[in-house]
Amino acid sequence: MHGLFSRLSSVFSKFSDKSSITTIDIEKYTEELLSMDMSFNVAEKLIHGIGSSGKPPVEALKDTMKQILLSGRMCEPKCGILMIGINGSGKTTTIAKLGKWYRDKGYSVIAGAGDTYRAAAIEQLSILAGRTGMDIVKAKPGVDPASVIHDAVAAYKNRSRDVVIADTAGRLHTNVNLMNELKKVKSVMTKALTGDRLATYLIIDATIGKNSFQQARQFNMNIGIDGIIITKLDGTAKGGILFTICDELKLPVAAIGTGEGLDDFMPFDRDKFTEDLFR
Ligand SMILES: Nc1nc2c(ncn2[C@@H]2O[C@H](COP(=O)(O)OP(=O)(O)OP(=O)(O)O)[C@@H](O)[C@H]2O)c(=O)[nH]1
Numbered sequence: 001m002h003g004l005f006s007r008l009s010s011v012f013s014k015f016s017d018k019s020s021i022t023t024i025d026i027e028k029y030t031e032e033l034l035s036m037d038m039s040f041n042v043a044e045k046l047i048h049g050i051g052s053s054g055k056p057p058v059e060a061l062k063d064t065m066k067q068i069l070l071s072g073r074m075c076e077p078k079c080g081i082l083m084i085g086i087n088g089s090g091k092t093t094t095i096a097k098l099g100k101w102y103r104d105k106g107y108s109v110i111a112g113a114g115d116t117y118r119a120a121a122i123e124q125l126s127i128l129a130g131r132t133g134m135d136i137v138k139a140k141p142g143v144d145p146a147s148v149i150h151d152a153v154a155a156y157k158n159r160s161r162d163v164v165i166a167d168t169a170g171r172l173h174t175n176v177n178l179m180n181e182l183k184k185v186k187s188v189m190t191k192a193l194t195g196d197r198l199a200t201y202l203i204i205d206a207t208i209g210k211n212s213f214q215q216a217r218q219f220n221m222n223i224g225i226d227g228i229i230i231t232k233l234d235g236t237a238k239g240g241i242l243f244t245i246c247d248e249l250k251l252p253v254a255a256i257g258t259g260e261g262l263d264d265f266m267p268f269d270r271d272k273f274t275e276d277l278f279r
């Protein structure tokens, strides 16, 4: 399994399991942790754990990692899911993966094509919906995203589906107008769900590194996030940002993406993830 994020786990494999460590080891370990884009605070917590626990370094490291990481969960049907994040983070691909994941569990899924800025985005979601057996509700490019998502939730209700997943256009966390648009989509979706739970997931591209922390903070402040889905862990040794987001923002990780395929997705489990990193 460590092959799924082998570049990240190759960093952890440098931590030896000997019973005591030297100052040189500590310097080397700190450097390794920072190289995967962990914040200095988090790296310091991990190193402090190694020095103070009396356990072999790898065991001490795992203990602290498990304390820092927060496991979220994918929402339990019936529910609505709102996918948000910057351009190219993996929202639309993750909708297809999620759709398949729910379908494999026997649930029916509707996708709402809320990225109405680009015809290609609507087309991309239509193709993925066809491939995964999701219904899709879409409109012409240029239509208000909130109205498309309203219609998608109405279809979920009318057709008695189990999950409705809203796609949105990628946007920078610094763009006030686009943030306001997202607030509107969320409020319309919440109202249309008439009491069914809404889970808002921020999709973060693991290869981006440290800037993701600001994204998570801004999206959470403006929109409110229930969990992070971190994608592209297969292609980077920089997934350390995940620890920083959990530690400093107390946001849980709901799932991870480990490839472009529809099955390259799994709900996040902090204990399993930690153990897998050292395999
Ligand atoms: N290697 C890898 N690639 C991924 C993963 N998730 C998504 N991608 C790729 O990332 C690219 C962007 O994915 P999209 O799903 O279109 O991203 P998006 O957030 O919807 O992008 P916008 O709609 O432009 O904001 C595509 O080429 C995907 O195949 C992953 O877990 N691993």
Ligand SMILES: [Mg+2]
Residues within 6 Å of the ligand: 091, 092, 093, 115, 121, 167, 168, 169, 170
């Ligand atoms: Mg998209």
